[in-house]
Amino acid sequence: MTIDPHPWATELDSFWAEVWTRLxxxxxxxxxxxxxxxxxxxxxxxxxxxxxxxxxxxxxxxAMLEVHTDLRSAKVAALRVNPRAxxxxxxxxxxxxxxxxxxxxLLTGADVAEIWARVPDPSRQSxxxxxxxxxxxxASLDYDKTPDQATFAVLRCQVEAxxxxxxxxxxxxxxxxxxxxxxxxxxxx
Amino acid sequence: MTIDPHPWATELDSFWAEVWTRLxxxxxxxxxxxxxxxxxxxxxxxxxxxxxxxxxxxxxxxAMLEVHTDLRSAKVAALRVNPRAxxxxxxxxxxxxxxxxxxxxLLTGADVAEIWARVPDPSRQSxxxxxxxxxxxxASLDYDKTPDQATFAVLRCQVEAxxxxxxxxxxxxxxxxxxxxxxxxxxxx
Numbered sequence: 001m002t003i004d005p006h007p008w009a010t011e012l013d014s015f016w017a018e019v020w021t022r023l024x025x026x027x028x029x030x031x032x033x034x035x036x037x038x039x040x041x042x043x044x045x046x047x048x049x050x051x052x053x054x055x056x057x058x059x060x061x062x063a064m065l066e067v068h069t070d071l072r073s074a075k076v077a078a079l080r081v082n083p084r085a086x087x088x089x090x091x092x093x094x095x096x097x098x099x100x101x102x103x104x105x106l107l108t109g110a111d112v113a114e115i116w117a118r119v120p121d122p123s124r125q126s127x128x129x130x131x132x133x134x135x136x137x138x139a140s141l142d143y144d145k146t147p148d149q150a151t152f153a154v155l156r157c158q159v160e161a162x163x164x165x166x167x168x169x170x171x172x173x174x175x176x177x178x179x180x181x182x183x184x185x186x187x188x189x
Numbered sequence: 190m191t192i193d194p195h196p197w198a199t200e201l202d203s204f205w206a207e208v209w210t211r212l213x214x215x216x217x218x219x220x221x222x223x224x225x226x227x228x229x230x231x232x233x234x235x236x237x238x239x240x241x242x243x244x245x246x247x248x249x250x251x252a253m254l255e256v257h258t259d260l261r262s263a264k265v266a267a268l269r270v271n272p273r274a275x276x277x278x279x280x281x282x283x284x285x286x287x288x289x290x291x292x293x294x295l296l297t298g299a300d301v302a303e304i305w306a307r308v309p310d311p312s313r314q315s316x317x318x319x320x321x322x323x324x325x326x327x328a329s330l331d332y333d334k335t336p337d338q339a340t341f342a343v344l345r346c347q348v349e350a351x352x353x354x355x356x357x358x359x360x361x362x363x364x365x366x367x368x369x370x371x372x373x374x375x376x377x378x
Contacts, residue, residue, distance in 0.1 A: 010329065039278050040229040040237040048229040048237055050277035053284055088227050088239035097241055135377045140199065140361040143377040172329045188324045188332040 006094060009166035012184035019098050019164050022091050027058045033091040033174075034058075034098070040086040041078035049078060064179060065100065068119070070107050071108055071153040072132040079104050085157060091123060095167040099179040102157035109150075116149045123158040127152040165189055195283060199353035201373035204363055208353050209249040211280050216247050222280040223247075228256060229275040230267035232362070238267060239277075245343075252348040252367060254289065257308070258340040260297055261321035268293050274346060284356040291346035298339075305338045317340040320374050354378055 008014040026034025039053040057066030065087065067076060079085070087100040119127075128148035137143055162182075165173045172189035176182040197203040215223025225273040246255030254276065258264060268274065278291040308316075317337035326332055351371075354362045360378035365371040 011296060017299075036279065038229075038238040038239055038279075040227075040275065040359050042231050042237050043236065046231065046271060047273050048271075048275040050227055050229040050239055050275045050290075051288060052277070052279050082237075083236060084230065084236050086237040086239045088241070090225065090241050099238075099240060101236060129219040129377055133377055134362075137375045137377050140363070140375045141359055143373070170330055173323075174329070186326045186329045186331070188235045188318055188320045188322055188326050 004168075006096075006166060006168060008165075009096075009168060009172050012174055012186070014174075015166070016162075016163060016176055016182060016184055017170070018094070018096070019144070019162055019176075020058065020072070022060040022089070022096065022098065023055065023065065026055040027088070033093075034089045036087040037100075039075065040088065041075050042082045042084070043074070043078050043128040044068075044081045049074065051075065060110055063182065065083060065102060065159060067157065068115075068123075068127070068154040069153050069155060070127050070129065070133050071151045074134055075155075076106060076153055079106055085155070087157065090135065097165045097167070099163040099165075099186040100157070101161040102159050105158070107154040107156060112152060112154045113149070115154055116152050119152070121147075124152075163187075193357075195285075195355060195357060198357060198361050199376070201363055201365075204349075204353060204355070205264055205371060205373055207285070208282070208351055209247065209364075211278070211283060211285065212244070212247040212254065213249065215244040215278070223278045224284075226289075227277040227326070228264065229277065230264050231271045231273070231353065232263070233270045238263065240264065241319040242276075250312050250346075252371065254291060254346040254348060256344040256346065257312075257316075257372055258342050258344060259316050259318065259322050260340045261323075263323055264344075265295060265342055268295055268344070273342070286354045286356075288352040288354075289346070290350040290352075291348050294345040294347070296345060297341070301341060301343045302338070304343055305341050308341070310336075313341075329361075352376070352378065 010016040025032040040050040089098045124147035125145045128146045161177045173187045173189040197207040203320035214221040264311040278287045314334045351365045362376045362378040
């Protein structure tokens with residue numbers, strides 16, 4: 001008899017707990033798949049956009065995720081118009097696809113001074129590129145890194161729903177919604 | 190002196206060629222990162238959505254990509270309202286993030302009969318789940334797989350732009366647009 005390597009996928013409660021175990025691991029462990037979710041937004045002119053981000057916080061109790069970015073990035077421009085994001089993680093070891101829907105609050109300035117104070121120097125290099133990220137430049141290296149808290153932004157992501165799929169000998173898919181206390185509902189995969 | 194492992198990132202022409210080399214590899218090689226792009230759309234009610242897909246075609250000459258899906262999936266409902274997609278690939282070996290913007294044409298029925306005829310039986314299991322994908326079910330395995338060409342859809346993706354970022358000792362970022370013949374423009378990363 002074969003031992004199921006992912007017994008958590010058979011019950012809604014343990015499925016939900018596993019989603020958060022994996023997200024939390026992404027915050028602590030650089031090598032965990034959830035370290036680098038794909039973060040999708042809707043641009044001001046209605047295009048879907050997706051890019052890799054670094055997951056900086058995961059709070060299972062309040063269902064919150066946190067991402068840091070440059071205030072002048074395209075994703076901030078998108079979120080100012082439509083403050084909704086999708087976060088996507090494929091975890092190959094768990095054979096688990098996690099899809100998060102979140103309402104995003106943009107925090108800057110004094111509201112993030114304490115967080116900025118804890119950002120290590122190498123990471124600070126990501127905030128304060130000149131010219132701003134996405135601006136045209138004549139040659140590939142015509143830019144400077146000048147860390148600057150004024151361009152540091154925190155994206156506080158309130159999880160509204162999670163659609164999780166486990167690919168096993170038979171696939172299992174469940175949806176968890178905040179409005180139902182994340183109690184979970186099986187879906188056809 | 191260190192040898193640059195990714196000399197293609199220093200010139201726009203070779204950067205563009207590398208993007209397509211990697212996309213094409215995804216179609217042929219199950220283990221290539223571009224095998225499984227994240228495919229983002231905008232839902233009918235304006236939410237960004239992202240999920241893993243399998244890349245089934247890549248045509249550098251015409252700048253076309255191809256993905257197969259179930260006609261009853263949420264992404265098809267999204268594309269019927271807003272026929273635009275973002276495809277995202279992170280290729281760790283190349284240290285390359287590829288972000289594609291594409292206009293999507295939905296093909297079904299007689300238009301895809303030839304493609305369906307070439308879909309191997311194991312892959313056909315992905316088209317024709319009952320109840321339809323995303324429908325609530327009482328228990329996790331309350332569904333059947335009944336391959337059915339009537340639910341098979343091809344998403345033909347006309348690439349309109351690519352934003353590519355190479356993470357090296359210094360990062361390089363370029364944008365290639367169809368309206369400029371994909372000639373490329375360096376951007377601040």
